[in-house]
Amino acid sequence: MTAVSDPGAAAARATDAILGDTLRGTARGVVVDSPPGAGKSTLVVRAALELAAAGRPLMVVAQTNAQVDDLVVRLAEKEPGLPVGRLHSSDSDPYDKVLDGLDNVRTSAKAADLAGLDIVISTAAKWAHVKNVEPWGHAIVDEAYQMRSDALLAVAGLFERALFVGDPGQLDPFSIVGADQWAGLTYDPSASAVSTLLAHNPELPQHRLPVSWRLPASAAPLVSDAFYPYTPFRSGTDHGDRRLSFGVPSDGSGPDRVLDEAAESGWGLLELPARHTPRTDPEAVRAVALVVRRLLDRGGAATSERGPDPVPVTAERVAVGTAHRDQAAAVRAALADLGVTGVAVDTANRLQGREFDVTVVLHPLSGRPDATAFHLETGRLCVLASRHRHACVVVCRAGVADLLDEHPSTEPVQLGVTVKFPDGWEANHAVLSHLAEHRVHWSP
Amino acid sequence: MSLISTLARLEAVDSGRAQPLATVRHRHLTDRPLVLVPLTTAGEAGAPLGALVGTDRAAPRLLAVPQPRDRDLRFAFLAELAEAVLPHIEAYADAVEPAERNEVDPGTGKKVKVEVELCADAAQLIVPSRAGIDFVRLLGRSMRFRRTVEDDPDTPFPAPARVPLLGRWLTHYGERARVPGSSLLLAATDLVNRHWATGQSSLEDQHLGALLAWVDPPGGSGAEAALRAELERDRDGQLICPPAGPATDPAFDNKLLAPAIERYDRARSALGAAEDGLDADTRLGELSGAEREIRSLLAGVLLPTWDAVWRGLDLLRELPEGTRAQDRWTRDRWSFTGHRDRVLAGEPPQPRRDDAVTAAQKLASRETAQAQLDAQEALDDPLVLAGRRLAGEAFVGEVTEVEMAYSESKRPSPRPLVTVRTEERPHLGERTKVYRSLDGDPVRSQTAEFVAYATGETEDGEEAVGLVLRIMDRMGRGKEPAPGSVPEPGDRIAWTLFEHDQRGGPKLPDPEDTPWTHGGPPGAVGPGTAERPDPVTPEDLL
Numbered sequence: 001m002t003a004v005s006d007p008g009a010a011a012a013r014a015t016d017a018i019l020g021d022t023l024r025g026t027a028r029g030v031v032v033d034s035p036p037g038a039g040k041s042t043l044v045v046r047a048a049l050e051l052a053a054a055g056r057p058l059m060v061v062a063q064t065n066a067q068v069d070d071l072v073v074r075l076a077e078k079e080p081g082l083p084v085g086r087l088h089s090s091d092s093d094p095y096d097k098v099l100d101g102l103d104n105v106r107t108s109a110k111a112a113d114l115a116g117l118d119i120v121i122s123t124a125a126k127w128a129h130v131k132n133v134e135p136w137g138h139a140i141v142d143e144a145y146q147m148r149s150d151a152l153l154a155v156a157g158l159f160e161r162a163l164f165v166g167d168p169g170q171l172d173p174f175s176i177v178g179a180d181q182w183a184g185l186t187y188d189p190s191a192s193a194v195s196t197l198l199a200h201n202p203e204l205p206q207h208r209l210p211v212s213w214r215l216p217a218s219a220a221p222l223v224s225d226a227f228y229p230y231t232p233f234r235s236g237t238d239h240g241d242r243r244l245s246f247g248v249p250s251d252g253s254g255p256d257r258v259l260d261e262a263a264e265s266g267w268g269l270l271e272l273p274a275r276h277t278p279r280t281d282p283e284a285v286r287a288v289a290l291v292v293r294r295l296l297d298r299g300g301a302a303t304s305e306r307g308p309d310p311v312p313v314t315a316e317r318v319a320v321g322t323a324h325r326d327q328a329a330a331v332r333a334a335l336a337d338l339g340v341t342g343v344a345v346d347t348a349n350r351l352q353g354r355e356f357d358v359t360v361v362l363h364p365l366s367g368r369p370d371a372t373a374f375h376l377e378t379g380r381l382c383v384l385a386s387r388h389r390h391a392c393v394v395v396c397r398a399g400v401a402d403l404l405d406e407h408p409s410t411e412p413v414q415l416g417v418t419v420k421f422p423d424g425w426e427a428n429h430a431v432l433s434h435l436a437e438h439r440v441h442w443s444p
Numbered sequence: 445m446s447l448i449s450t451l452a453r454l455e456a457v458d459s460g461r462a463q464p465l466a467t468v469r470h471r472h473l474t475d476r477p478l479v480l481v482p483l484t485t486a487g488e489a490g491a492p493l494g495a496l497v498g499t500d501r502a503a504p505r506l507l508a509v510p511q512p513r514d515r516d517l518r519f520a521f522l523a524e525l526a527e528a529v530l531p532h533i534e535a536y537a538d539a540v541e542p543a544e545r546n547e548v549d550p551g552t553g554k555k556v557k558v559e560v561e562l563c564a565d566a567a568q569l570i571v572p573s574r575a576g577i578d579f580v581r582l583l584g585r586s587m588r589f590r591r592t593v594e595d596d597p598d599t600p601f602p603a604p605a606r607v608p609l610l611g612r613w614l615t616h617y618g619e620r621a622r623v624p625g626s627s628l629l630l631a632a633t634d635l636v637n638r639h640w641a642t643g644q645s646s647l648e649d650q651h652l653g654a655l656l657a658w659v660d661p662p663g664g665s666g667a668e669a670a671l672r673a674e675l676e677r678d679r680d681g682q683l684i685c686p687p688a689g690p691a692t693d694p695a696f697d698n699k700l701l702a703p704a705i706e707r708y709d710r711a712r713s714a715l716g717a718a719e720d721g722l723d724a725d726t727r728l729g730e731l732s733g734a735e736r737e738i739r740s741l742l743a744g745v746l747l748p749t750w751d752a753v754w755r756g757l758d759l760l761r762e763l764p765e766g767t768r769a770q771d772r773w774t775r776d777r778w779s780f781t782g783h784r785d786r787v788l789a790g791e792p793p794q795p796r797r798d799d800a801v802t803a804a805q806k807l808a809s810r811e812t813a814q815a816q817l818d819a820q821e822a823l824d825d826p827l828v829l830a831g832r833r834l835a836g837e838a839f840v841g842e843v844t845e846v847e848m849a850y851s852e853s854k855r856p857s858p859r860p861l862v863t864v865r866t867e868e869r870p871h872l873g874e875r876t877k878v879y880r881s882l883d884g885d886p887v888r889s890q891t892a893e894f895v896a897y898a899t900g901e902t903e904d905g906e907e908a909v910g911l912v913l914r915i916m917d918r919m920g921r922g923k924e925p926a927p928g929s930v931p932e933p934g935d936r937i938a939w940t941l942f943e944h945d946q947r948g949g950p951k952l953p954d955p956e957d958t959p960w961t962h963g964g965p966p967g968a969v970g971p972g973t974a975e976r977p978d979p980v981t982p983e984d985l986l
Contacts, residue, residue: 028960092916093875128950150804154950156959177624177810187800187962189807200963329836329871
């Protein structure tokens with residue numbers, strides 16, 4: 001990565017163009033595609049502040065309560081004097097108690113109580129219940145690719161213009177019942193909000209953030225090639241800017257060797273012997289827990305562009321990602337048995353949008369006899385492979401490449417539906433062949 | 445597939461017999477379901493070949509199309525089908541009881557109760573397989589836009605009077621069948637598969653004959669009987685157990701049906717070429733002979749499936765109906781009544797495609813129905829609940845301790861802490877909500893929050909976990925909880941991590957207020973200008 005213009009400058013140019021279209025453009029909507037860790041939240045906060053400063057009443061739509069609370073806190077950090085409304089549900093404990101300590105944040109379950117505030121923020125689900133109010137001049141829709149078309153339908157009457165921000169490579173929204181009968185319609189309610197929006201308004205300006213600040217130089221090319229082949233991005237840091245080291249040398253065991261490999265190269269594959277297993281494969285689950293335990297025991301320390309000194313990799317900076325909730329539960333139990341606490345263990349869906357120094361991933365296809373559409377979904381693997389700032393260790397049974405070859409995608413082709421590239425089969429192979437270079441065999 | 449159904453399938457393989465997946469029947473069956481066994485013509489989508497239809501298993505009505513490519517004969521078939529099905533539906537549509545419904549008053553915008561009619565029961569339609577449901581939908585689609593002489597006196601090929609109406613009803617049934625837990629239109633294979641696990645693949649489970657062989661083998665091993673049902677042929681190469689349709693077996697098509705249709709065609713052209721009355725009489729006799737032959741061929745492959753559907757219903761009737769299946773059936777009755785009202789009000793047929801708002805509404809209501817079905821089946825059936833317990837989504841435990849506590853507010857409300865001892869491992873996180881059913885009420889439930897694991901609770905050496913739960917609601921308004929509203933030590937209670945009832949989603953905009961993100965209001969299909977019927981194309985006039 002030499003002779004290419006400075007990533008900071010490239011990102012700033014993209015941001016200026018986005019804000020220009022948002023503040024001064026004529027289109028009703030602006031769409032921003034953001035790869036993992038490209039500063040999407042920063043962009044949302046900045047756009048919100050500039051719209052507020054321009055005197056435009058603004059509503060912000062996020063997808064989960066955690067995202068909403070996080071945005072409110074970030075806004076208050078940047079601009080403590082700005083009046084912000086947090087619209088919340090009437091359940092018990094609807095928002096993070098931290099918000100109560102912020103002077104200019106008002107919370108209410110009724111939109112009318114928050115009328116006149118510069119910015120009002122809530123989840124799509126809550127906004128859908130807001131009726132009989134004066135529409136907002138502007139809206140920012142965050143994580144718009146994870147929002148379903150029908151959720152946008154319920155809230156789109158509340159604003160006149162909007163900025164849609166999201167990551168097209170992450171998990172698509174899903175429905176718990178079949179929605180095939182609407183496949184191919186421009187307004188398929190189970191599709192993502194952005195695909196409906198663009199199908200009806202193809203002339204809207206589309207931007208993309210070109211630099212991932214989270215992914216290290218070792219990960220950005222792989223994630224970009226495997227999941228964003230037509231909209232490549234680069235890392236904001238170069239090789240050597242980030243380092244992971246251990247205070248305690250390797251004891252030669254599989255988990256230690258894979259940790260060394262991951263510290264060195266950014267990726268590590270701990271391959272267990274091939275075997276068909278139940279979803280909560282006890283050996284693989286234990287291997288995941290052991291890797292985490294050794295990572296913490298060996299005193300991992302991370303050096304990055306953020307400061308000159310190594311920062312210890314503590315439990316809060318480590319995450320374990322799985323495909324299924326029962327797998328996450330099994331890993332939590334295994335970690336508890338090893339006396340490890342404080343590590344985030346969750347499914348891909350719940351890890352979306354979060355960032356850690358090191359992640360340990362139980363491969364979605366590990367030990368499976370078949371490869372279903374769920375396990376092949378591109379977004380699932382993309383989320384799991386793009387949460388880390390330093391290194392990612394994948395734990396997997398051998399034989400996944402053969403499994404993929406035995407199960408090519410067989411989903412029926414629906415007329416009128418844009419085929420997504422790359423498909424899960426392709427993306428899985430791309431990631432596997434890269435991981436194969438960082439493989440450590442281990443028989444527990 | 446859940447762990448418990450995988451186990452059931454393994455046991456089925458092991459024992460050679462299907463294993464129960466339920467202890468109660470989770471779908472409502474009416475006293476007089478209308479069974480419809482349709483057949484379609486190979487290679488000609490939407491061309492019906494024949495059907496058995498009726499409510500009396502001893503007296504099915506056989507409908508047949510001797511030449512499926514002849515559109516007149518096809519319409520005659522559809523007209524006959526309308527005569528067989530519509531009176532059954534109308535008999536239910538006419539028997540009503542008074543009911544109340546919440547409606548929004550257009551003047552005040554407030555919710556008011558309105559007195560309306562609700563059909564006392566609804567007509568139930570049973571087809572053999574899931575492909576049969578698709579065929580019902582296809583028939584509905586092909587009929588509902590047809591024009592009759594009454595609609596348009598100049599229409600060149602008018603449909604028989606009741607055909608479009610049948611198309612609208614079948615469309616409604618086909619659409620309702622997509623709602624999880626609904627019982628208006630059911631496939632026998634789905635019914636049996638919901639209640640038993642076989643040792644074959646789920647693809648093979650779509651074969652009604654093989655499926656019943658696993659559940660109720662005629663002696664010996666179900667696996668062997670299922671294999672016979674799938675493969676066994678007589679000396680002429682015909683399947684002993686014909687497929688449940690609507691597709692027919694190619695061997696039947698080639699060896700028996702095609703020659704018979706050819707004979708029929710020959711007889712028909714001979715009749716057309718008849719030179720005098722006597723000749724015509726003879727040839728008419730030959731024609732009806734050829735038609736009788738086709739009818740008896742079709743009856744031969746339809747009757748085994750007809751009997752299989754009824755046998756499947758018999759097996760299901762041996763199970764007592766789940767308490768909450770009745771609640772879902774009431775929703776089916778509302779759906780049935782709603783469609784009856786739309787037909788009576790002279791509304792146009794269902795549009796070809798849903799508009800954006802309707803599609804979103806349907807998806808939302810089906811998702812609610814799915815969540816509701818999952819919860820209701822678990823609450824109705826200990827075996828289904830066991831599956832959820834195994835998956836960590838529910839647990840059963842004995843209350844060992846109750847400690848009174850209060851909320852920290854100006855008016856403290858009771859928030860008792862209940863310790864539950866269980867050997868199960870539910871997926872509980874900090875403040876995870878759990879629910880329990882309150883006696884005698886199928887819907888109302890009490891909410892509690894997980895507080896912490898209790899330690900040092902092993903008396904008899906068994907591994908048992910103590911869970912501390914904080915009861916959150918349903919204790920009355922007073923400072924002390926209402927009597928009986930708090931669990932007592934010794935109570936054995938099933939708690940679920942899923943809610944027992946579902947809240948409906950938000951109200952969506954009216955179709956005429958469809959926002960710009962979704963293409964704005966549907967232009968051509970404004971209020972009052974319903975979708976036009978199919979235009980006549982050259983292909984319509986062969």
